[in-house]
Amino acid sequence: MSSSTATSAAVPTGSTSLSLQRSRRTDWLVFLVVMATFALVPPLLGGFALYIATIVAIFAIAALGLQIMVGLAGQLSLGHAAFLGVGAYTSVLLQKLYGVPFLAAVAIATLASALVGLLMGQLVRLSGIYFKIATFGFGIIVYQLLSNWSSVTGGHTGLIGIPPIRILGTVFRDRLSMFIIAMIYLAVTYALLLRLTHGRAGRAFRALGQNEAAAQSIGIPAASYKMAVIAIGCGAAGLAGTLLPHVYNFLNPEEFTWLQSLVLLIIITVGGLGSLPGAIVGAVVLVVVPEYLRAFQEYKMLAYGVLLIVSMIFMPRGIAGIVQGLVTRIRGRHAPAETPS
Amino acid sequence: MTNTILATEKLTRSFGGLVAVDDVTFAVERGSIHGLIGPNGAGKTTAFNLISGLIAPSSGRVLFDGRDITSLPAHARVATGICRTFQTPQLFEDMTALETVMTGCHVKGRIGIAGGMFKFAAKSREEAAIESKSMGLLAEIGLADHADVQARNLSYGQRRSLEIARALAAEPSVILFDEVTAGLNPVETDFIANLIRRLRDTGRTIVLVEHDMRFVMGLSDRVTVLNFGRLLAEGTPAEILSNEQVIEAYLGRPKEKVRG
Numbered sequence: 001m002s003s004s005t006a007t008s009a010a011v012p013t014g015s016t017s018l019s020l021q022r023s024r025r026t027d028w029l030v031f032l033v034v035m036a037t038f039a040l041v042p043p044l045l046g047g048f049a050l051y052i053a054t055i056v057a058i059f060a061i062a063a064l065g066l067q068i069m070v071g072l073a074g075q076l077s078l079g080h081a082a083f084l085g086v087g088a089y090t091s092v093l094l095q096k097l098y099g100v101p102f103l104a105a106v107a108i109a110t111l112a113s114a115l116v117g118l119l120m121g122q123l124v125r126l127s128g129i130y131f132k133i134a135t136f137g138f139g140i141i142v143y144q145l146l147s148n149w150s151s152v153t154g155g156h157t158g159l160i161g162i163p164p165i166r167i168l169g170t171v172f173r174d175r176l177s178m179f180i181i182a183m184i185y186l187a188v189t190y191a192l193l194l195r196l197t198h199g200r201a202g203r204a205f206r207a208l209g210q211n212e213a214a215a216q217s218i219g220i221p222a223a224s225y226k227m228a229v230i231a232i233g234c235g236a237a238g239l240a241g242t243l244l245p246h247v248y249n250f251l252n253p254e255e256f257t258w259l260q261s262l263v264l265l266i267i268i269t270v271g272g273l274g275s276l277p278g279a280i281v282g283a284v285v286l287v288v289v290p291e292y293l294r295a296f297q298e299y300k301m302l303a304y305g306v307l308l309i310v311s312m313i314f315m316p317r318g319i320a321g322i323v324q325g326l327v328t329r330i331r332g333r334h335a336p337a338e339t340p341s
Numbered sequence: 342m343t344n345t346i347l348a349t350e351k352l353t354r355s356f357g358g359l360v361a362v363d364d365v366t367f368a369v370e371r372g373s374i375h376g377l378i379g380p381n382g383a384g385k386t387t388a389f390n391l392i393s394g395l396i397a398p399s400s401g402r403v404l405f406d407g408r409d410i411t412s413l414p415a416h417a418r419v420a421t422g423i424c425r426t427f428q429t430p431q432l433f434e435d436m437t438a439l440e441t442v443m444t445g446c447h448v449k450g451r452i453g454i455a456g457g458m459f460k461f462a463a464k465s466r467e468e469a470a471i472e473s474k475s476m477g478l479l480a481e482i483g484l485a486d487h488a489d490v491q492a493r494n495l496s497y498g499q500r501r502s503l504e505i506a507r508a509l510a511a512e513p514s515v516i517l518f519d520e521v522t523a524g525l526n527p528v529e530t531d532f533i534a535n536l537i538r539r540l541r542d543t544g545r546t547i548v549l550v551e552h553d554m555r556f557v558m559g560l561s562d563r564v565t566v567l568n569f570g571r572l573l574a575e576g577t578p579a580e581i582l583s584n585e586q587v588i589e590a591y592l593g594r595p596k597e598k599v600r601g
Contacts, residue, residue: 016472017439019489192458199457199464200471203444207433214431217393218511219419219448228454274435 024198030277031194035187042179050175052291054247057182058240060283061189063267064276065236068193070265071274072202073229074209076132079139080264083234085146085256086113087241089153092251095163102165106242113238114231116142121230139261146253158252162245178247185243186280189236194276196232205229206274237264259301266304270311272318281319345404346371346546347392347423347515352401354387361387363570364401369515369563374537374547376561376578378554380590384570385550386428389519392548393425394418405515420448424513428520430500432492438503439488442475445510475510482506483532498529505536515546522553534560558582566590 271282
């Protein structure tokens with residue numbers, strides 16, 4: 001309670017909260033730690049680790065968007081993988097059929113995914129459980145479309161001959177450049193969404209997720225903010241999707257089934273609902289662990305189910321919650337020695 | 342009549358066969374404390390929900406500052422200047438007290454979704470202003486040293502105060518308090534009464550839906566009484582307290598002989 005006495009000379013009394021500023025600074029510190037780990041560890045391990053880290057980054061980007069949509073604003077989507085698919089197919093088809101440059105194709109595909117998300121939001125103007133069920137149905141429709149519109153998407157056999165990433169005349173196709181591009185995607189998405197949560201719109205999203213009636217009672221237009229957060233969540237998934245075909249070097253609809261939607265939800269739950277770094281850590285767990293347990297492939301879904309249940313029982317706030325608890329405990333122990341930075 | 346800030350005209354709302362609010366016309370004077378009372382089921386809360394826009398009327402109008410706001414959705418009414426609290430505090434449980442009040446500043450802020458991501462100087466200016474204003478409101482409501490406590494960890498009385506601070510953050514000209522003293526102890530009730538007087542003295546208009554007769558009669562400049570959804574009486578607290586119809590509605594018709 002004596003926290004404000006040390007620094008209050010600089011600011012008018014009672015006008016700022018040290019812990020609000022400290023928590024924002026901590027968020028950026030975590031950002032730096034997460035991105036530094038990403039930038040250092042996979043290149044040191046090299047080879048296959050770079051490939052896995054690229055896929056982790058892709059799922060992390062999609063999970064970050066889903067985290068804002070589900071973890072903060074409470075708009076549960078059960079068909080989110082479909083938007084990865086919309087991004088992936090839109091981007092590849094634009095490049096392959098129309099020769100659109102990579103960056104432009106990525107931008108259009110991201111926008112297209114956000115628009116398809118808005119379309120879903122408008123079509124199913126439902127609330128609560130009905131919206132959730134409708135998103136599930138929407139995911140299946142997109143999957144069916146990708147599987148059966150063979151003349152364009154290649155159907156179940158998928159698309160091969162994915163054009164290499166070409167930016168300003170330079171072609172990037174080796175693992176390291178793929179990894180670097182994915183890192184840039186991730187850093188930009190993470191930073192923008194973190195900035196979003198540290199402001200008026202972020203508070204409105206959280207208000208919406210925690211008590212919609214109360215949010216409306218203080219003037220937050222719930223319907224518009226719902227649409228906005230759906231567009232953000234679906235746009236992030238679309239952006240993530242644009243990288244996938246270049247990494248796999250082929251594209252088929254099996255990457256975008258409802259099981260993948262479930263995996264995305266498990267990622268944000270295990271990582272910690274509402275936490276952006278949690279979404280990234282969740283992606284690490286759910287992508288890396290299965291890669292090293294390929295021998296037990298047939299038990300994968302069973303393991304996911306057990307993981308989800310165990311994490312909800314023993315760590316309802318996910319890995320992020322556990323880490324936060326530990327940090328608070330350590331800080332508490334060293335409280336007298338603590339000095340403002 | 343120009344001094345009327347809030348008015349209802351023949352406001353009616355029925356739920357199936359039940360007419361919860363029936364042809365109610367009343368006016369609230371600018372800068373006054375206006376009590377809305379009535380026995381259980383009289384339609385007070387329904388009238389509140391109609392005024393704040395949470396539900397739509399079957400017929401009739403709601404006027405704010407001479408303007409028909411009947412078709413405005415609830416969130417848009419806040420921007421025009423009407424804000425409410427709930428019978429049971431409706432908070433954002435995972436937010437700290439400070440974040441809660443900062444969220445209440447929503448209608449006064451300008452930085453949107455794109456601005457939140459891409460603006461730097463303007464955003465940090467607005468955030469600093471919102472934070473400072475919110476800390477001020479927390480101090481006013483007596484929660485300054487609880488700024489960093491999550492809403493879920495506050496006591497019942499503190500939750501009520503926090504909800505009021507959040508409503509004040511929208512800088513409403515009319516504040517609707519729905520049973521603001523429910524569940525509070527006498528000390529807390531006195532604190533709220535003083536706060537409401539202070540708000541009135543700074544030019545705001547207060548509408549109270551209340552059960553606590555001592556509280557509402559002691560505070561209100563004028564009182565409207567509803568019974569079975571209809572307007573029963575309106576007047577100063579003294580007039581209402583001596584109104585036979587009101588006494589009858591609350592206590593029942595006196596019998597000639599109680600026993601015999």
